[in-house]
Amino acid sequence: MANSKYEYVKLFEQPDQLLPNTWVVVRIDGRGFTKFANKYNFEKPNDKRALDLMNAAARQVLIELPDITIAYGVSDEYSFVLHKTCTLFERRASKLVSTVVSTFTAYYIFLWSTYFPETPLTAPLPSFDSRAVCYPSLQNLRDYMSWRQVDCHINNLYNTTFWALIQLGGMSSTEAGEKLSVSLRSNGNGFSKDKNELLYSQFSINYNNEPEIYKKGSVVSRDYELVEPGTHNTASEGESMAELAAQPQSKTQAENDGKRRTKARVVIEHLDIIRDDFWDRRPWLLSNKPGKIPKEP
Structure with missing residues (x-):
């Protein structure tokens, strides 16, 4: 490209590389989704279609960006995880964040009619914001994922109780909020137990029987064969596995790994990601090496 007197504007571009050798989480959140959910009459407390x-x-x-190892979602947010050895877009924050959020938003709008066939989208269209955060250790990453899943449980239990008071108990939103607020102030750490008891005693709702998607959120990952639990220790081996994965690969090896990732099915599950068992049975999440693809039944 020919030089011109206007090319100096490139000097205003600043480097935005993310820290090397860190786990990267790109987290997206719906913009103004409370208003959006009301506009399209999302069911309360949870809308399975949404x-x-x-x-x-x-x-x-995950299908379009095979470098993403796992994603976790709840409500109108999703967290996409890249392995610490991943160099997608040279770990440039702007490219990484914009690619993930634009791909997600495009498919959200494209697939809308599949899940809401009788409710066409109208302007303003749904949009999402995003950010990238670096976590230096596996424990940091796991604590982040655990935080999001604990948050899912806390919010869903609250919302389930809140809407039961309104829909089944005949309270107004103000009355329901005040009742839960009083319980919180008076009972402190026992609040979760009290909500469970309230649901069961007043409305015969056993919270433990609520669908797992509501209580645990959603985990999106590639479908490799699970390994036997207890065959390795996540805490002691996780970082060393990542270091081994960081060793330079031959072009052929890298291409083969890419093909195996592309070939693997991407599945959606509703699992406990806090306990060691989840990570122990999926060592590819730690090593960034594709696992063994299950045989077709």
């Missing part, structure tokens, strides 16, 4: 749509869009992100 959650399935979020999951379907996230699944497409």
Whole structure:
């Protein structure tokens, strides 16, 4: 490209590389989604169609960006995880964040009619914001994922109780909020137990029987064969596995790994990601090496 007197404007571009050798989480959140949910009459406390749509869009992100190892979603947010050895877009924050959020948003809008066939989208269209955060250790990453899943449980238990008071108990939103607020102030750490008891005693709702997608959120990952639990220790081996994965690969080896990732099915599950068992049975999440693809039944 020929030089021109205007080319000096490139000097205003600043480097935005993310820290090397860190786990990167790109987290997206719906913009103004409370108003958006009301506009399209999302069911309360959970709208399965809306959650399935979020999951379907996230699944497409993993299909199009095989460098993403796992994603976790709840409500109108999703967290996409890149392995610490990943160099996608040279770890440039702007490219990484914009690619993930634009791909997700595009598929959310494209797939809308599949999940809401009788409710066409109208302007303003749904949009999402995003950010990239670096976590230096596996424990940091796991604590982040655990935080999001604990948050899912806390919020869902609250919302389930809040809407039961309104829909089944005949309270106004103000009355329901005040009742839960009083319980919180008076009972402190026992609040979760009290909500469970309230649901069961007043409305015969056993919270433990609520669908797992509501209680645990959604995990999106590639479907490799699970390993036997207890065959390795996540805490002691996780970082060393990452170091081994960071060793330079031959071009052929890198291409083969890419093909195996592309060939693997991307699945959506609703699992406990806090306990060691989840990570122990999926060592490819730690090593960034594709696992063994299950045989077709």
